[in-house]
Amino acid sequence: xxxxxxxxxxxxxxxxxxxxxxxxxxxxxxxxxxxxxxxxxxxxxxxxxxxxxxxxxxxxxxxxxxxxxxxxxxxxxxxxxxxxxxxxxxxxxxxxxxxxxxxxxxxxxxxxxxxxxxxxxxxxxxxxxxxxxxxxxxxxxxxxxxxxxxxxxxxxxxxxxxxxxxxxxxxxxxxxxxxxxxxxxxxxxxxxxxxxxxxxxxxxxxxxxxxxxxxxxxxxxxxxxxxxxxxxxxxxxxxxxxxxxxxxxxxxxxxxxxxxxxxxxxxxxxxxxxxxxxxxxxxxxxxxxxxxxxxxxxxxxxxxxxxxxxxxxxxxxxxxxxxxxxxxxxxxxxxxxxxxxxxxxxxxxxxxxxxxxxxxxxxxxxx
Amino acid sequence: xxxxxxxxxxxxxxxxxxxxxxxxxxxxxxxxxxxxxxxxxxxxxxxxxxxxxxxxxxxxxxxxxxxxxxxxxxxxxxxxxxxxxxxxxxxxxxxxxxxxxxxxxxxxxxxxxxxxxxxxxxxxxxxxxxxxxxxxxxxxxxxxxxxxxxxxxxxxxxxxxxxxxxxxxxxxxxxxxxxxxxxxxxxxxxxxxxxxxxxxxxxxxxxxxxxxxxxxxxxxxxxxxxxxxxxxxxxxxxxxxxxxxxxxxxxxxxxxxxxxxxxxxxxxxxxxxxxxxxxxxxxxxxxxxxxxxxxxxxxxxxxxxxxxxxxxxxxxxxxxxxxxxxxxxxxxxxxxxxxxxxxxxxxxxxxxxxxxxxxxxxxxxxx
Numbered sequence: 001x002x003x004x005x006x007x008x009x010x011x012x013x014x015x016x017x018x019x020x021x022x023x024x025x026x027x028x029x030x031x032x033x034x035x036x037x038x039x040x041x042x043x044x045x046x047x048x049x050x051x052x053x054x055x056x057x058x059x060x061x062x063x064x065x066x067x068x069x070x071x072x073x074x075x076x077x078x079x080x081x082x083x084x085x086x087x088x089x090x091x092x093x094x095x096x097x098x099x100x101x102x103x104x105x106x107x108x109x110x111x112x113x114x115x116x117x118x119x120x121x122x123x124x125x126x127x128x129x130x131x132x133x134x135x136x137x138x139x140x141x142x143x144x145x146x147x148x149x150x151x152x153x154x155x156x157x158x159x160x161x162x163x164x165x166x167x168x169x170x171x172x173x174x175x176x177x178x179x180x181x182x183x184x185x186x187x188x189x190x191x192x193x194x195x196x197x198x199x200x201x202x203x204x205x206x207x208x209x210x211x212x213x214x215x216x217x218x219x220x221x222x223x224x225x226x227x228x229x230x231x232x233x234x235x236x237x238x239x240x241x242x243x244x245x246x247x248x249x250x251x252x253x254x255x256x257x258x259x260x261x262x263x264x265x266x267x268x269x270x271x272x273x274x275x276x277x278x279x280x281x282x283x284x285x286x287x288x289x290x291x292x293x294x295x296x297x298x299x300x301x302x303x304x305x306x307x308x309x310x311x312x313x314x315x316x317x318x319x320x321x322x323x324x325x326x327x328x329x330x331x332x333x334x335x336x337x338x339x340x341x342x343x344x345x346x347x348x349x350x351x352x353x354x355x356x357x358x359x360x361x362x363x364x365x366x367x
Numbered sequence: 368x369x370x371x372x373x374x375x376x377x378x379x380x381x382x383x384x385x386x387x388x389x390x391x392x393x394x395x396x397x398x399x400x401x402x403x404x405x406x407x408x409x410x411x412x413x414x415x416x417x418x419x420x421x422x423x424x425x426x427x428x429x430x431x432x433x434x435x436x437x438x439x440x441x442x443x444x445x446x447x448x449x450x451x452x453x454x455x456x457x458x459x460x461x462x463x464x465x466x467x468x469x470x471x472x473x474x475x476x477x478x479x480x481x482x483x484x485x486x487x488x489x490x491x492x493x494x495x496x497x498x499x500x501x502x503x504x505x506x507x508x509x510x511x512x513x514x515x516x517x518x519x520x521x522x523x524x525x526x527x528x529x530x531x532x533x534x535x536x537x538x539x540x541x542x543x544x545x546x547x548x549x550x551x552x553x554x555x556x557x558x559x560x561x562x563x564x565x566x567x568x569x570x571x572x573x574x575x576x577x578x579x580x581x582x583x584x585x586x587x588x589x590x591x592x593x594x595x596x597x598x599x600x601x602x603x604x605x606x607x608x609x610x611x612x613x614x615x616x617x618x619x620x621x622x623x624x625x626x627x628x629x630x631x632x633x634x635x636x637x638x639x640x641x642x643x644x645x646x647x648x649x650x651x652x653x654x655x656x657x658x659x660x661x662x663x664x665x666x667x668x669x670x671x672x673x674x675x676x677x678x679x680x681x682x683x684x685x686x687x688x689x690x691x692x693x694x695x696x697x698x699x700x701x702x703x704x705x706x707x708x709x710x711x712x713x714x715x716x717x718x719x720x721x722x723x724x725x726x727x728x729x730x731x732x733x734x
Contacts, residue, residue, distance in 0.1 A: 091677060093633075094643070094693050096631075097382065266461050308546065337676050338676065343731055
């Protein structure tokens, strides 16, 4: 399986563990997908849950993204506060209690779309925004095979859409997330699942008298594979920063991941090293198809086989050059999204090569 | 295996996912261990990496704790800034680059002890604090079987101690962490490992001309089992808040965990439910001896079998009462330490029953 390679050098004098983002790589990742989708006439609405950064969201919008996708009200509030107002909350929000008031305020302050997957959820959304100046726009979520959330059949999608419209919401279209593409070799089939299930749902909505303007798909593994009619919007997120599992899945090239966790060797014994990056720097996210809690391109064959809060234990094969206490190494994390959420800022190596601190603006805004 | 049970009720109108801490349970947990160790004449120096909270640290000190244990310079800085100055950084800090200046400043501002496990590490510490008003105190780390960090033999411990003293550091004693107690049924044997290895290391230091004042052991599973001569200090951390794995291990009673993640059901299908608490609320920490990413006492037999960033997927057995969208449930997390690190504040249900927001002061201070 391919692994990340050819990392740029780390900045000097890092205070480890540090999350380092290579902005030039981010720029190239953003530009590449935008150019591809522009050529197909398909909109890009990148998911900000990966980077949670207003500056990176602005890079995406400046490159031509239509708007942003968010996973929580909190992420939406942070982006809207920064003036980034075209937002799709691609989540079946249950707009009850404190969330009802937050939704109403956000709807008044931004151009918001919200996901819906049940009649009860649609009615709750309508109640939360009752009396607002304009109707709330919603997108019906379709389950394309992940079996997480989403309507299970075209008929169910049409039922939810009609109920939403009857409750006073504006149904803008249908969306799905083919998260079952996070298995090696599955992306092509999952992209087909996404396209097919959206097509069928859209047809059912249209037949039921609900116009479908937006047909939205996409995860990073399927971001180009699902980018064809009737899909007219892609919502990839991880593509901007990249991570190890995208490389292992073949969804990104080995030199595309733009994020590493810099760690210092705090102990070195024969055949193993201990890093100052543990579960609170790397997370314990480890898909079944990767080995270890991240990969260290400078140490081929090394495996991060155990994490405690502040310790990362590494098994070293015979071939690794001498590892010494105090050495600083770059770890490419398995899954970047929860890793970014652990820090208040990252070290951004700018296009000009400066090391700056960029805020993780929506850190911890998980609800 | 035992599981958490008998949770107090959740506060009303929570904005989920929310980390809820029952302060009365915390108070009882703190009091119980303090009373036990007081009776044995053994000091308690609780580890703050579990709660990262100045208020809870103050509860521990007010109950009689000698001082605090921290895992990072960042945690030490936060506690020292709040006036909690008796601190043991139980970590083999590599005091290079930005960390050298931070260590020096902290040493000047607080009563600090630092862990050391190598001659090079000791020399680096001495260089970092050179010219300070008073010498830095260190503790030699002993590997009692976890095979993470720590000196491997009594001779090696004595060598590190002599080098530290020669470099101008004050060697105060020896410490170990029996983290291999995180296996069902192992706590008794691991406590014996801790006591034996500390005893041997202390003897080697004494024989080498280095006085040993402090002999420090302990994890939550071994917090009372290792609390006998020559050990005179215990550094448990998790005991104050508790979590699911402590109950499964038998290290805490089912009604002792004081922390839950409150989550809302956002989708309910036959045999499964989806919660709004995912990997960014619960973490993917799942030891080999537990099933699922946390447990839901209100739903016996339910398994949280998959997490995405903002979704927790739950398999429901036939016996669970009807689960509806909008229901709010309490999840006892597997491992509390990384869960607390995900939030800027928690909902503290006070002894009087009020719901307050308490800051996670040292959140994200992982270096």
